[in-house]
Amino acid sequence: MQNFYLTDLDKTFLRTDLSVSDFSRNVFNVAVSNGVKLSVATARSYTGVCKLLKGLHLKEPLIVLDGVMITSADGDIIYVSALDRDIGDEIIEIGKQQADIFPLLVGLDSNGVERFIYPKQRNRYQEELLRTYHNDRRLLDADPLKAMEKNLKIVYMESEEVTAQIELALKEKFKDEIEIKRSKDPYMDCWFMTVMHAKGDKAHALKKLEEIEGVNREHTTVFGDSHNDLGLFNAAGRKIAVANAIDELKAVADIVLPWTNDEDAVARFLKDELKG
Incomplete structure (x- = not known):
């Protein structure tokens, strides 16, 4: 073979x-x-x-x-493998409750088009990342931030402590319904935490x-x-x-x-x- x-x-x-x-x-x-x-x-x-x-x-x-x-x-x-709208909105709310921060979303809209959705309230790490996607047609601002029909990745960018705090809250709420990857970003001085479908x-x-x-x-x-x-x-x-x-x-x-x-x-x- x-x-x-x-x-x-x-x-x-x-x-x-x-x-x-x-x-x-x-x-x-x-x-x-x-x-x-x-x-x-x-x-x-x-x-x-x-x-x-x-x-x-x-x-x-x-x-x-x-x-x-x-x-x-x-x-x-x-x-x-995508997270549905209801779970996506719950994840966004937990991040707000735990640390008053919002994630960026990568997903598919109702037409199956890939979109990157950024919150109006952004931290400096999100701003830095946003600059690398300048003029990208997939980018959309959202206020208020709402999950898409199919959410491929829900991404938090913050300190190690803040992302760990949100991770703990998400695991307590969703257990094995979701997959979380958290690590230091190789290019910026922050931690990247990605929330996905359990099989994603x-x-x-x-x-x-x-x-x-x-x-x-x-x-x-x-x-x-x-x-x-x-x-x-x-x-x-x-x-x-x-x-x-x-x-x-x-x-x-x-x-x-x-x-x-x-x-x-x-x-x-x-x-x-x-x-x-």
């Missing part, structure tokens, strides 16, 4: 400046042209992936939005993708660096951490590479393994 390779993007395949080196691009494209099943699993949206990976030959389905969605290489939605994580998405690709767990290799890759590692046959990965991920990895993301760790491994 053919092997399937799946890599995280930020701080794993991408360099820290969010670029893809010529070396990594060439290794990726040669592998795909030779029939290797190679794709990505990322917290980013499909649109964000396409912008960052421009010039890469994407053929296999992609895991995006931390596993909430699987899309085809052309952007068609194959699989989605990389681990569940990987199992679904293995069905789609016709491969089993033993033939799946994944690459990662951070907390949101732990589930992915637990669900994969072979787990590979880059040198700059967090200690928790290295502890469960089968292989810890001697190179960082800025040294093209994933591409170096693939070139050696595939003899490209």
